[in-house]
Amino acid sequence: MSLPVLVAIVVLGIALSVAAVHFTGGSKEATLAGADQVLGRFAEDFPDEMAVTVCLTTDAKTAFLDIGRGRIGIVHGIGDCFLTRIVTAADAAVSEPDETNTILMRLTDFTWKGGRFRFANTADARALLKALEPRDTSSAREAA
Secondary structure (H helix, E strand, C coil): CCHHHHHHHHHHHHHHHHHHHHHHHHCCCCCCCCHHHHHHHHHHHCCCCCCCEEEEECCCCEEEEEEECCEEEEEEEECCEEEEEEEEHHHEEECCCCCCCEEEEEECCCCCCEEEEEECCHHHHHHHHHHCCCCCCCHHHHHC
């Protein structure tokens, strides 16, 4: 077999493989349809946690759930799957919202470092900051 024919067969084979993956859903990106889907997806990984509020980002790829006691739950779309985490103030550094209601969150988790998240309004961004405020849980404060 000549080299040009072999190259053409290989290129065609790769192109067909990429097309097959794409058309069978391999390039689909996960998005969150609403609070009910977020709560259901979070409950799959953390069935004992109850969310107080749910705030979705404007691109519907990330949701933040206030689960109380200075903790938030995160549901984030990566590819066609969802990543879920519980984060405390010690686990995250969060910037103040800018004029576009965007915050920057950096996590200490080496598997996912966080990112930029844009909210529909300033209230949602501030709710996330409030949920992550450090809490004094020392027994000395409770005794006082």
